[in-house]
Amino acid sequence: xxxxxxxxxxxxxxxxxxxxxxxxxxxxxxxxxxxxxxxxxxxxxxxxxxxxxxxxxxxxxxxxxxxxxxxxxxxxxxxxxxxxxxxxxxxxxxxxxxxxxxxxxxxxxxxxxxxxxxxxxxxxxxxxxxxxxxxxxxxxxxxxxxxxxxxxxxxxxxxxxxxxxxxxxxxxxxxxxxxxxxxxxxxxxxxxxxxxxxxxxxxxxxxxxxxxxxxxxxxxxxxxxxxxxxxxxxxxxxxxxxxxxxxxxxxxxxxx
Amino acid sequence: xxxxxxxxxxxxxxxxxxxxxxxxxxxxxxxxxxxxxxxxxxxxxxxxxxxxxxxxxxxxxxxxxxxxxxxxxxxxxxxxxxxxxxxxxxxxxxxxxxxxxxxxxxxxxxxxxxxxxxxxxxxxxxxxxxxxxxxxxxxxxxxxxxxxxxxxxxxxxxxxxxxxxxxxxxxxxxxxxxxxxxxxxxxxxxxxxxxxxxxxxxxxxxxxxxxxxxxxxxxxxxxxxxxxxxxxxxxxxxxxxxxxxxxxxxxxxxxxxxxxxxxxxxxxxxxxxxxxxxxxxxxxxxxxxxxxxxxxxxxxxxxxxxxxxxxxxxxxxxxxxxxxxxxxxxxxxxxxxxxxxxxxxxxxxxxxxxxxxxxxxxxxxxxxxxxxxxxxxxxxx
Ligand SMILES: Nc1ncnc2c1ncn2[C@@H]1O[C@H](COP(=O)(O)OP(=O)(O)OP(=O)(O)O)[C@@H](O)[C@H]1O
Ligand SMILES: [Mg+2]
Numbered sequence: 100x101x102x103x104x105x106x107x108x109x110x111x112x113x114x115x116x117x118x119x120x121x122x123x124x125x126x127x128x129x130x131x132x133x134x135x136x137x138x139x140x141x142x143x144x145x146x147x148x149x150x151x152x153x154x155x156x157x158x159x160x161x162x163x164x165x166x167x168x169x170x171x172x173x174x175x176x177x178x179x180x181x182x183x184x185x186x187x188x189x190x191x192x193x194x195x196x197x198x199x200x201x202x203x204x205x206x207x208x209x210x211x212x213x214x215x216x217x218x219x220x221x222x223x224x225x226x227x228x229x230x231x232x233x234x235x236x237x238x239x240x241x242x243x244x245x246x247x248x249x250x251x252x253x254x255x256x257x258x259x260x261x262x263x264x265x266x267x268x269x270x271x272x273x274x275x276x277x278x279x280x281x282x283x284x285x286x287x288x289x290x291x292x293x294x295x296x297x298x299x300x301x302x303x304x305x306x307x308x309x310x311x312x313x314x315x316x317x318x319x320x321x322x323x324x325x326x327x328x329x330x331x332x333x334x335x336x337x338x339x340x341x342x343x344x345x346x347x348x349x350x351x352x353x354x355x
Numbered sequence: 356x357x358x359x360x361x362x363x364x365x366x367x368x369x370x371x372x373x374x375x376x377x378x379x380x381x382x383x384x385x386x387x388x389x390x391x392x393x394x395x396x397x398x399x400x401x402x403x404x405x406x407x408x409x410x411x412x413x414x415x416x417x418x419x420x421x422x423x424x425x426x427x428x429x430x431x432x433x434x435x436x437x438x439x440x441x442x443x444x445x446x447x448x449x450x451x452x453x454x455x456x457x458x459x460x461x462x463x464x465x466x467x468x469x470x471x472x473x474x475x476x477x478x479x480x481x482x483x484x485x486x487x488x489x490x491x492x493x494x495x496x497x498x499x500x501x502x503x504x505x506x507x508x509x510x511x512x513x514x515x516x517x518x519x520x521x522x523x524x525x526x527x528x529x530x531x532x533x534x535x536x537x538x539x540x541x542x543x544x545x546x547x548x549x550x551x552x553x554x555x556x557x558x559x560x561x562x563x564x565x566x567x568x569x570x571x572x573x574x575x576x577x578x579x580x581x582x583x584x585x586x587x588x589x590x591x592x593x594x595x596x597x598x599x600x601x602x603x604x605x606x607x608x609x610x611x612x613x614x615x616x617x618x619x620x621x622x623x624x625x626x627x628x629x630x631x632x633x634x635x636x637x638x639x640x641x642x643x644x645x646x647x648x649x650x651x652x653x654x655x656x657x658x659x660x661x662x663x664x665x666x667x668x669x670x671x672x673x674x675x676x677x678x679x680x681x682x683x684x685x686x687x688x689x690x691x692x693x694x695x696x697x698x699x700x701x702x703x704x705x706x707x708x709x710x711x712x713x714x715x716x717x718x719x720x721x722x723x724x725x726x727x728x729x730x731x732x733x734x735x736x
Contacts, residue, residue: 195703212388212390212422214390214394214422215395218429221425221429222422222425228457229457239701240702241700241701260386260421260422284456288456290449290452291452291453291456
């Protein structure tokens with residue numbers, strides 16, 4: 100097997116809130132063009148990990164290297180350059196409430212490209228169409244549903260076609276049909292634009308449908324308890340929790 | 356081949372045949388970095404004369420994303436004026452995939468959503484009137500529900516959330532004491548200083564004490580305190596309740612069986628009615644001390660004489676009147692702050708508007724009700 104290029108390298112990352120250690124010396128790589136899923140029970144530190152990957156929180160120790168640059172120890176200019184390479188869909192979509200959906204998406208495009216106004220409008224329309232929100236250009240975020248907000252947030256995260264896309268629970272709050280469509284969209288974007296994607300999710304179906312590789316976090320060891328292909332882990336893992344997680348079994352001793 | 360242009364990583368060549376059709380050969384990466392210049396280029400190319408048909412050869416395109424597709428979309432829009440349309444040839448599978456998930460084939464046929472906001476002035480006027488009317492109804496409903504809740508709490512004193520009330524008393528009163536004290540002290544200082552310049556000419560230095568104490572206790576103490584409380588706490592109420600409203604916390608309270616008014620508004624009203632009059636009393640006191648400092652240091656008055664004159668001037672009624680006024684101001688500030696909070700719609704900007712509006716409306720209501728008090732006193736006292 101050929102050695103693939105890593106776009107994200109996490110080395111011995113320790114994440115703390117005050118004195119609470121949430122993640123204890125975890126290391127993993129995400130390769131170029133990969134769909135990488137971060138799994139784990141509620142409260143296992145998935146969102147915390149994401150915040151470290153995108154530079155919102157500083158690691159207590161260890162390194163997060165994005166495309167060759169250490170995100171925690173780099174100058175302001177480098178950091179801005181890294182930010183241009185990433186797009187983030189937040190757990191609560193984080194759309195700007197005072198702007199319409201079209202303005203939300205157009206904002207980064209105006210800022211970072213030299214496209215004329217009419218072209219930006221057309222582009223925004225295409226982006227909204229991509230997430231099945233055509234016709235909602237002039238709605239405010241407060242006027243659309245939770246699932247629609249999520250999709251609009253996705254369109255905004257993709258506004259500049261970043262090299263790496265982060266999703267915090269993309270399909271939470273979506274109906275099964277839209278959720279499956281979103282999976283297709285993710286696979287399509289990944290294949291055609293070669294976007295590397297890091298997805299935080301609980302949805303087993305979508306994990307099996309899209310993820311190439313996963314890591315599974317667990318509270319017990321404040322770190323990774325399994326890493327690899329999701330199908331393989333489901334069928335061959337020896338670890339009880341991994342089995343329970345991928346086969347959707349209850350946590351008590353119903354497993355023989 | 357007639358024209359060629361360099362566009363960093365992306366370039367195109369144009370060939371034209373005799374029957375008026377044109378072919379664009381595009382090569383390289385069609386992405387965000389090249390899209391702007393590509394669009395300008397093709398626009399100026401097609402501006403003079405539209406070809407009868409346009410074929411775009413995508414054979415050498417190595418990468419295409421939606422910014423690249425945008426160039427093709429712009430071409431398509433430009434070509435809608437021509438007899439014949441736009442043809443794409445030699446697109447690789449990847450490019451075709453991207454174009455198909457973007458629904459490129461149907462893109463020109465879709466109608467865009469109509470812009471909101473009717474430009475008609477009469478429609479806007481009508482909307483404005485309806486909005487004001489519904490605001491007014493909401494205000495009356497709110498006042499009604501506050502009265503009912505207060506009544507309920509009077510009848511069932513146990514249902515008052517005492518912890519919350521004490522917390523609010525601390526935030527409104529104790530925490531405001533330093534700033535109220537400082538401002539009142541300076542106000543007393545200034546008043547004594549300004550009036551002494553005039554009164555000294557008549558040798559009536561001692562009346563500085565009367566002027567400062569009477570003006571402060573009857574008018575300025577309650578008003579200054581109320582304005583500070585409006586700025587500190589009225590705005591905080593609006594922001595807090597507004598944020599709770601947009602994050603559906605108010606709805607959660609409601610479905611859990613709590614009456615949002617009784618839960619949020621009543622403790623704040625009770626706290627403010629208790630605390631603001633005392634704050635006013637402190638304000639009066641600090642102002643008198645401020646006046647005393649000027650009197651003793653600049654007007655050759657003794658502290659004893661100053662205090663004696665102050666006590667001689669003030670009646671119990673004056674103090675009571677100031678107390679009453681500040682109680683009324685407190686209710687107004689709290690009601691307006693909470694009302695504006697409950698009226699918040701939309702997102703963060705709505706909270707900002709509510710906060711501004713809470714402070715502005717409270718200050719207006721404070722001055723208005725103070726005038727009413729003045730009139731009542733004039734004809735009654
Ligand atoms: N701002 C914070 N301050 C202190 N502790 C926090 C903070 N945010 C999260 N935590 C703690 O960190 C742990 C991990 O939280 P995190 O939000 O990363 O979980 P998660 O895996 O994203 O869960 P979920 O699937 O429910 O979103 C939790 O135990 C939580 O109590
Ligand atoms: Mg989370």
